Amino acid sequence: MECHHFAAGRCRSCNWLEQPLADQVAAKEHGVRELLAPWPDVAWLAPVRSRESGFRNKAKMVVSGSIEQPVLGILDGEGHGVDLRDCPLYPAELAAAFGPLTEFVTRAALAPYELAARRGELKYLLVTLSPDGELMVRWVLRSTEPLARIQKHLPWLREQLPQLRVASVNIQPEHKAILEGEREIVLTEAQTLRMELDGVGLHLRPQSFFQTNTEIATALYRQARAWVAEVAPTSLWDLYCGVGGFALHCAAPGRAVHGVELSAEAARSAATTAAELGLDVTFEAGDATAWAIAQPTAPELVVVNPPRRGIGPELAGWLERSDARAVLYSSCNAVTLARDLAAMPTLRPERAVLLDMFPHTGHYEVLTLLRRT
Template sequence: MNLSVKQKIPLKIKRLGINGEGIGFYKKTLVFVPGALQGENIFCQITNVKRNFAEAKLLKINKKSKFRVQPACSVYEACGGCQLMHLRYDKQLSYKEDIIRQSLKKFKPEGYENYKIRPTIGMTEPTHYRAKLQFQVGSFSGSIKAGLYAANSHRLIAIEDCLVQDKTTQQVMNTITDLLAKYRLPIYKEGRAHGIRTVMIRKSQATKQLQLIFITSKSLDFTDLIHDLLETYPEIRTVALNINADKTSQIYGEKTVILWGEDTIEEEVLDYGFSLSPRAFYQLNPQQTQVLYSEVVKAMAVTGEEDLLDAYCGVGTIGLAFAGKVKSVRGMDIIPEAIADAKANAASLGLTNAHYEVGKAEELIPRWYKKGYRATALVVDPPRTGLDSKLLAAILRFPPSKMVYVSCNASTLARDLVKLAAVYQVKYIQSVDMFPHTARTEAVVKLVRKSKNFKS
């Protein structure tokens, strides 16, 4: 390694990495520089040296990219919640296709050079799209603020006007911080004080209903605060409390209780409605979720004869899109409230062919298969860690004739395709921009089984 910490070097940026950082080579050493763009000549300072690469901070841009724009957010560089706001939006979409290509090239699933990667579907107005806010709460010299931790730190950046957050949820959060101060509710501080740690606010795009969770390290009385909130925001339908006393990075504790209001709020996607409990997962960008799920429906191309398996089903939103068009749907999720919602949602739609269970996909699916169940179609929408190895083994042992993989992480998608490509042909990958101005992208992958020479 020919670099040292604090060393200042010139660098030509060759491409963007999977986290949105600029990548260049200094005397054959790979250097990652957040904030730098492809094609730029920069001056940077080394901040970290590893065995095979180095990290640096951007000091000066000597030759600027013609696609560089001024971020509209005042805390963009400090916050770290977005990584690409300095890149023109149409080029962000191109970047997200490139991230998929980079990941495929790294893991090299069979035939990856010929995979059809469709242009990323973006947003007409890529701002204020996040319908779910999840801010940490902190005390700053006696005043209470809420926001996000700076990248790779526990330093809270106060945010009062987030450019990608739904405006109403941001307004409610600002009101909550004022009320926390008004009623002198205690604020959590690592290792020193118990109190409120995080606030989650979710808004339904269809009904405009609001749902809140206060995450605290101990039980607190929110009666007066809730009263004031409801006077200002009558659209609030649920206020819940989750207690997490553990000293971990996990946001939620195990139990969530309703302090006020209804158990769920109502949302819609495609041509049906459904209910959401406070802890249940649903996509953060409702507008693009319509696009994403439409692409899933197109990729699955059901005939009406399918027994569909919906792994990582959440409240059932993807599977419910098919339930009236296939023979049966089965789904599972590890969050009991989500499965309760899925069952209620199926019942409210009058569906009798949908079955949901609480549990891990990698455990339930092999158990179902041992009892004789066989899926002919499969949709998976795993977390960023990708498919569990046990689930992958179960899929490969009894591969449904067609499969749609919905991915929020290009790297784990490419890793999983290494094994899946031995059994399935990748028809295409459709990228959907669910998170404008960030380095994250979502992808819908259409897979068709290559041969019928498998166990059934």
Template structure:
């Protein structure tokens, strides 16, 4: 049974119910309603915004309703009211949308709100995501003529997430391990999340029991007392083994040592346990140092053709099936013959670079995080790949050095964080003159922006492949293929 912990200062008061919003059938204007936190309103959902909120309106406010789907009529509780926008969540569905699944994979989605699309039929999810990408491309006049392929979906739509970072809250007698409820500071306890890998769910349950049995104090951000702050779990599907990282407010050996031993006794699949100390008051989950409580410090995952070592802070896609789809499409569109030099920017621990190395003459990977570069080098040795070089440093600075060295590059892979690429990086990539640029993006908005700039620099996007890395959420990844424009010589005098 899922439980919910309310943080201090958010206790429920008596709800005041106001009239309908969203307009009446026939195009009548929406009724004027007075909105305030914890009041309720009847709303007709007309669409979804880019963050997965249901769109509605009152006469004096736009409404964003978490859990609402287009075609729903709902009773919603208002969580927050701004000058022109109010945010809330569904309390009761009055008229269900035809997009709603009759058997959604999660019975608790209305309480959690972590997967905004999970109540939607999957075929409708796929079309919504494709249209979402299309809207971002259409925002730029210069991006017409791009072939947008149908969404590629992984074979599993549930139990795909192999890495989780969960908040620990409450007291040791009744700990909560989960995520913050959308638009609130309440922690939703995740007992058997249908998105998480089965082994992740088992680890969470064992840790919950261990905290209670061993009376491990849970950290309170308000009082700044206690020990346990976060639980990080990583699973290797290739090995069917798990890594557990306890993030604590201070270094305290005894409690974590006994909790680690309990977890490993109850769940032998846990092969790696570490303690990470984070005493900061910010939103960063992990501190700078890991203290391992097991002889083994990493797991090994296999994605497509390559094996990759997983450490507590290695960046690796949380959906192995989705990662395979991306790696395969990048390899296909690179059209390598064994004679090319490939530049992989923002290469992380080297997954794409090592996949392409078997088909290229040489691959150069660049990543700003030095620990990731060390992981990439170890991964190259583990896979027996010697034609892959990994360099640590700022991408713009590394590109400048390549240009100064006169390094010829045939294919460039861009895989930046959500904010996309800096303009300087894109200009430097274009200046290298590769025949093909492959852009892997986790943000359709910044992808469209960067494709538009690259077109002005002589690289035209030919096709985009959306990939559903996170089924049931609003996130969608994309692979874009750009080719260098060859200008015809003007022989006229």
């Protein structure tokens, strides 16, 4: 992939860009296999490769510059704005929204926030694209002061972007480089963006997490569904479930499915999808580890999709002692995956596949099926 920002040294986020994509994937898989070498019987599927460009469904843009000349992108080492509206990672449908959104900053007089000077209002612009081409736009502000102006000019923006479905304001008052705050004000009738993956329309609320590569996320859930079907459990938990991707893709008649997610917004999103699809799948907000270890019994299969720190010794130990006969582990960090596997010696990894969720970087997703020996 060619990128003039990378070539000019303006943006080095894609720090593996100089390697051919095939070499990137091979290096990632080699690294993961090395970490999982203590389990030599793992059957590895061929890695799932991403497109080189246009794969991101979400833009996280720092807003800098001025009201008259806003800059959407990142800040360089000296704190100056770098315009990344033409970043090749964004699909055309997403990139086309940046022009009207830039003009909206001027129309609504949204002063870009200056971290060093502690002045201004608009910190970030977060834009998500659904597979159907609809958009969710979020303005991250220091306070509610610009809210009335955003509401006033929102009809103009909807004329320019008829695909805009959800618009919201997030309030992040701290003078820190924190992406978002706790308070969210939705400005549209629609509360969720529908992410259609393999016939499952996952509802995404403004503060819900979703994988940034839609095609690879689809492949991830498709593989999970296939492996779960082989195990054929009558009961399943989806821990760290997010918006319910694994739980909802793996639901089946006669199978009791329950998801637990720390984010209340994400749990509500998952429940909305389950109700829309008529699935008997339940969700609740809570700490996945604390919830699981408080249960008297385990289901037949447990899906875990933790953050980079992994599931940790407490949950790994509980799973090892439980009567669950299988675990499906989706990991973005094979270092912690290997550590957690070592803590569950009777749950042996049987199959694994690497998915190139984040091309041009050292990051990835790896899905592993564990069976009780």
